[in-house]
Amino acid sequence: xxxxxxxxxxxxxxxxxxxxxxxxxxxxxxxxxxxxxxxxxxxxxxxxxxxxxxxxxxxxxxxxxxxxxxxxxxxxxxxxxxxxxxxxxxxxxxxxxxxxxxxxxxxxxxxxxxxxxxxxxxxxxxxxxxxxxxxxxxxxxxxxxxxxxxxxxxxxxxxxxxxxxxxxxxxxx
Amino acid sequence: xxxxxxxxxxxxxxxxxxxxxxxxxxxxxxxxxxxxxxxxxxxxxxxxxxxxxxxxxxxxxxxxxxxxxxxxxxxxxxxxxxxxxxxxxxxxxxxxxxxxxxxx
Numbered sequence: 001x002x003x004x005x006x007x008x009x010x011x012x013x014x015x016x017x018x019x020x021x022x023x024x025x026x027x028x029x030x031x032x033x034x035x036x037x038x039x040x041x042x043x044x045x046x047x048x049x050x051x052x053x054x055x056x057x058x059x060x061x062x063x064x065x066x067x068x069x070x071x072x073x074x075x076x077x078x079x080x081x082x083x084x085x086x087x088x089x090x091x092x093x094x095x096x097x098x099x100x101x102x103x104x105x106x107x108x109x110x111x112x113x114x115x116x117x118x119x120x121x122x123x124x125x126x127x128x129x130x131x132x133x134x135x136x137x138x139x140x141x142x143x144x145x146x147x148x149x150x151x152x153x154x155x156x157x158x159x160x161x162x163x164x165x166x167x168x169x170x171x172x173x
Numbered sequence: 174x175x176x177x178x179x180x181x182x183x184x185x186x187x188x189x190x191x192x193x194x195x196x197x198x199x200x201x202x203x204x205x206x207x208x209x210x211x212x213x214x215x216x217x218x219x220x221x222x223x224x225x226x227x228x229x230x231x232x233x234x235x236x237x238x239x240x241x242x243x244x245x246x247x248x249x250x251x252x253x254x255x256x257x258x259x260x261x262x263x264x265x266x267x268x269x270x271x272x273x274x275x276x277x
Contacts, residue, residue, distance in 0.1 A: 029240075029243060031236075032232075032235075032236030032239045032240055033236070033240055035232055035233055035236040036177055036233070036236050036237050036240050039174060039176065039177040039233040039236075039237075040174055040177050040178075041174070042174045044174075044229050044233060045174075046174075046175065047174055047175075069225055069226075069227035069229045069230050070225075070226055070227040071224050071225050071226025071227055071230075072223075072224055072225055072227075073223075073224045140224065143226040143227075172227055172228075172229040173227055173228050173229060
């Protein structure tokens with residue numbers, strides 16, 4: 001009996017066309033496999049990365065993701081280890097820390113808060129020599145935020161710049 | 174990274190749950206079975222994606238489930254023990270024209 005008109009034996013029985021090869025489907029399976037492997041390797045975030053900027057007066061440590069995805073909630077941690085007295089420790093955050101983000105909270109509350117050319121300026125007052133100040137910033141990436149954001153952090157003592165840390169975060173759509 | 178691990182844990186947990194609640198087929202679903210299957214997806218969604226609203230997160234979670242499905246298929250095809258563990262053993266429902274009630 002002949003095959004129905006809509007069917008051709010070459011395609012539907014013998015599967016002889018090159019695109020019907022099992023190896024093509026197996027090769028395509030490498031795409032999700034690669035995604036899983038890259039995901040496990042933290043390519044798409046959101047594991048925090050710790051970076052340190054040291055100066056004779058103090059050391060600044062920042063722990064926050066450098067890769068993330070839109071919508072994620074996370075807390076960035078900033079630590080100031082004072083080697084000498086800081087009369088008025090101040091952290092200045094580049095606009096990339098707030099642009100495209102929702103700032104859910106800060107702990108502890110800075111003594112002063114301000115803005116300087118779009119940067120966030122948080123003052124923490126006196127940090128004695130040998131003491132450590134830890135500051136947490138709770139953030140959520142807005143769902144429509146994508147791309148590279150500069151997240152430089154600068155530590156000042158009053159008007160004197162102590163150290164600067166250059167960071168970026170890449171936000172995947 | 175976390176989303177891949179959470180998706181993998183959720184997948185294994187779902188397979189485990191479906192194995193221990195017994196055999197179900199669409200034609201024999203009771204109301205409680207239907208509720209379980211319908212809401213299970215919603216219940217695990219928050220745990221897998223959390224606050225993630227990204228397309229990348231979708232790709233990662235779905236790819237993880239797909240890869241685990243392929244791995245399970247390969248494993249059950251290659252290993253009789255794995256097949257028994259993951260898919261269960263065939264049950265005789267009717268013998269000599271009579272239903273085997275304890276297997277029903």
